[in-house]
Amino acid sequence: MGLIDALIAAYAYLVANFDEFLGLLTEHLALVLVSVTLAIVVAVPMGVLATRNERAKSIVMSFGNVSQTIPTLAIIALVFPILGLGFLPALVGLFAYALLPILTNTVAGLENVDESTVEAARGMGMTENQILRQIQLPLAVPIIFAGIRTSAVLNVGTAYLAFFIGGGGLGVWVISGISLFNTPQLLAGAIPGALLAIGLDSLFGFIEGRLSGEGMAEQSPAAG
């Protein structure tokens, strides 16, 4: 019964503080979407560069690995002395965290394109640029998109930590709920975040299915 009571209490808290909730949710979503969008803008070209040049690849991949290995909290702590408190440093931390899945998947997606497909394209007189835009990237899109999905879902969770440097988001309720033993507040912050993660994951999963379903049957590329 305790659980149900707690849920009811959390719901009551949420309804009572609905305006504040909307503000936090918006901040949370903004942190996730902006950081992932920035990560796409940076990681996809970096991934393309990496497949063009072996040296660029080792640099780019170790950069991505490092940014993933450092705990987000540490990144946030590192950013704090430079950018101070607030939304921006939180965004930078999340951005760094979102880079690697998109980067590795861009590289994997491009490298996964059959050598013979690229050879055929080159042999027909496509320029390297046309091969990239018309053949390699479209064929890699489903895999790149899977990386974007991973980053977005990861960042819904990671964005709770933004609270520590005043970045806002649902972490405000969760962490003050923990420190004040205010379970309804904690749950009112945590449950919507979990639902958000699940919702985003299903949405992206649906789009991903549409992208790879478009003619490209459910076969492994090797079967072609």
Add this chain to the structure above:
Amino acid sequence: MTKTNTTGTTEASDTMIKFDGVTKIYSDQTVAIEDISFEVERGTTTVFVGPSGCGKTTTMTLVNRMQDPTEGTVYYDGVDIQELDKVDLRRDIGYVIQEIGLFDHMTVGENIATVPELKGWDQSRIDDRVDELLELMDLEPGTYRDQYPNALSGGQQQRVGVARALAADPDVLLMDEPFGALDPLTREELQDEFLEIQERIDTTILFVTHDINEALKMGDKIAIFDVGELVQYGSPREILHNPATDFVENFIGDDKTLKELQITPVRDIMSESVPTAEQPTASSTTDTGIDSTAALADGTGDQYVTPTDTVDIALSRMIETDTQSLPVVRDDDVIGTITESSIRAHQSNGGV
């Protein structure tokens, strides 16, 4: 794009491709081919044949500059290929590879339209061309145009591959073991279809294979390679009659007479005289004459051949039915005879 060799134009030579002392050494110091020279006549099919690693594919890829020669010169329609823009050159040359390499994210129609799109044809011309090619390759446009490559069988995929290579009416078509990955039945079907297509287009074709039978079947000229060296270059008949080296002899195999029969059409050997039906000398022959026409009429039995059948088929049917001669039939009419002795005579004459 159409041939500019109408009489009198600049250098109306019949040579489309010329290799002059070409050597290719890869960056890891592997010598792929060494000092190779030959000429390919416009509108003919030349087959490069040899064991794996003999340099035949390298030789072919020098033509569309997927590779560049280390030494020597490749001429394309009289021009040093190094002076031509790679991309433009490749758009004028069709390219078919063993792995097919269709673009899985594009429909069959979009795949075929690739080079016309690159060349900036207008849309209606591209659409017409796509349908025309699908029909040529025996793929019903309404059914196949909007399908994705993964929905097709291997044979159908390579048909699309060939259609895609022919899309912009290339002057030259390069085919790198195009039918090598197909099962034997499909391979033969595609070979036969391609032979028919070959008659209808005046494209210069370079064809790579490791299969001597395919080479003999498809080629006007055959170039036999042995580890980086061009050991013999000539017509199938020349190669069968005068193998230049032991290597060529071995490569052809022990059944070279049979191989020659396989590439000789019945029409080259048959005599125009119509047998029994025309000159019924004895009553018994009249009977057999009637029999064979009756067999023809209801399409039963294999006791006849057509002028385009090859002589090995004629011989096989003779042995099968234990006869010495067969009527040659075209469109239900008996137009001649082929006899075992005429085949033997033809062969002992050196096949000419």
